[in-house]
Amino acid sequence: MxxxxxxxxxxxxxxxxxxxxxxxxxxxxxxxxxxxxxxxxxxxxxxxxxxxxxxxxxxxxxxxxxxxxxxxxxxxxxxxxxxxxxxxxxxxxxxxxxxxxxxxxxxxxxxxxxxxxxxEPELLEEYKRENAAMDAAFASGDEREAARVFNRDWGDGTPWDLLPERMKDHMTRLIHYVPxxxxxxxxxxxxxxxxxxxxxxxxxxxxxxxxxxxxxxxxxxxxxxxxxxxxxxxxxxxxxxxxxxxxxxxxxxxxxxxxxxx
CATH class of the missing domain: 3.40.50.1820 (Alpha/Beta hydrolase fold, catalytic domain)
Structure with a gap:
């Protein structure tokens, strides 16, 4: 497209x-x-x-x-x-x-x-364990929770609760990019x-x-x-x-x- x-x-x-x-x-x-x-x-x-x-x-x-x-x-x-x-x-x-x-x-x-x-194919199971919280959030349809976990693991260190609401909304809107x-x-x-x-x-x-x-x-x-x-x-x-x-x-x-x- x-x-x-x-x-x-x-x-x-x-x-x-x-x-x-x-x-x-x-x-x-x-x-x-x-x-x-x-x-x-x-x-x-x-x-x-x-x-x-x-x-x-x-x-x-x-x-x-x-x-x-x-x-x-x-x-x-x-x-x-x-x-x-x-x-x-x-x-x-x-x-x-x-x-x-x-x-x-x-x-x-x-x-x-x-x-x-x-x-290192043996790392697949380890990787799945590390991403279990995000995968569970996506599976439940809770994209806001998925965004929170993504920010925790791959963000700049700023805690989710300290982010402006508009930034949280922005991340939630785009988190589908991850899967x-x-x-x-x-x-x-x-x-x-x-x-x-x-x-x-x-x-x-x-x-x-x-x-x-x-x-x-x-x-x-x-x-x-x-x-x-x-x-x-x-x-x-x-x-x-x-x-x-x-x-x-x-x-x-x-x-x-x-x-x-x-």
Whole structure:
């Protein structure tokens, strides 16, 4: 399906990057990173389907396909791709499927669980236990409770009770994105793990993670590190999953180093 794509250009240097935000976020999440990188590049950010001011996804088809097509449609010639969480999996997919469009690749806390579950299938039961509360909330139809649990596990550390009501409502409205993303994030619906595919993403790549993130984040990083041929891995001390927002300055150095070698 074709949706309206809302974009915001953080103007800076002539070099241009495309930034893809996380689930439940919006293009404004890149404000801090863009400001710190303004002497290096201009950052074109956009809102994912149903997020921010972009068109509403009608819940048909594969949402990762829809979001990836939206992102790919914004790339004019080789660009630097920067993605966070769900957005990082979109950047990764484009790098694998259309490497000619990607000058460099920055993956911040990619939630590509499928790679881990192939490498360590015994972790599936552990993962199910860790997500039992959210799965139970979805099964009961309580999307607000699912949003609360998601915020607890993958948010910036702000307790649910301290969030503004409008933010709670926003997260509840979009929480269906989590199970809808499972086809790609858990089951590799695009086949990126098929033999020989990851090697196509040979552009300079940096993977940035926080040392306070959920344990699965480090496992995803390790699985991608051994598959991508030109990757460096950076761990930010004291940061969690939302480090582009909570620690924007800490992600800038690794990105600048990546730009210098690409």
């Amino acid at each position: 074709t949706l309206h794509t809302h974009t915001h250009l953080y103007e800076g240097a002539e070099r241009r990057a495309l930034a893809v935000h996380c689930t439940l976020g919006h293009s404004g999440a890149w404000r801090g990173v863009a400001a710190a990188l303004k002497d290096d590049l201009s950052l074109l950010a956009f809102d994912l389907p149903s997020h921010g001011k972009s068109g509403v996804w009608d819940r048909s088809g594969n949402v990762h396909d829809v979001a990836t097509d939206m992102a790919r449609g914004l790339i004019e010639g080789p660009m630097d791709l920067i993605g966070h969480s769900f957005g990082a999996t979109i950047a990764l997919r484009i790098a694998v499927e259309s490497p000619e469009l990607v000058r460099s690749l920055t993956l911040i806390e990619p939630v590509y669980f499928a790679a881990v579950l192939v490498d 809808a993303s499972s086809a790609f994030l858990h089951h590799d619906s695009a086949g990126l793990l098929d033999a020989g595919r990851m090697e196509r993403a040979s552009m300079p790549t940096v993977l940035i993670e926080g040392d306070k993130s959920p344990p699965m984040s480090a496992k995803v990083a390790a699985s991608l590190q051994k598959r991508l041929p030109n990757i460096e891995r950076v761990v930010v001390e004291g940061a969690g999953h939302m480090l582009p927002i909570t620690h924007p300055g800490a992600v800038v150095g690794p990105i600048q180093a990546l730009l210098a070698r690409s």
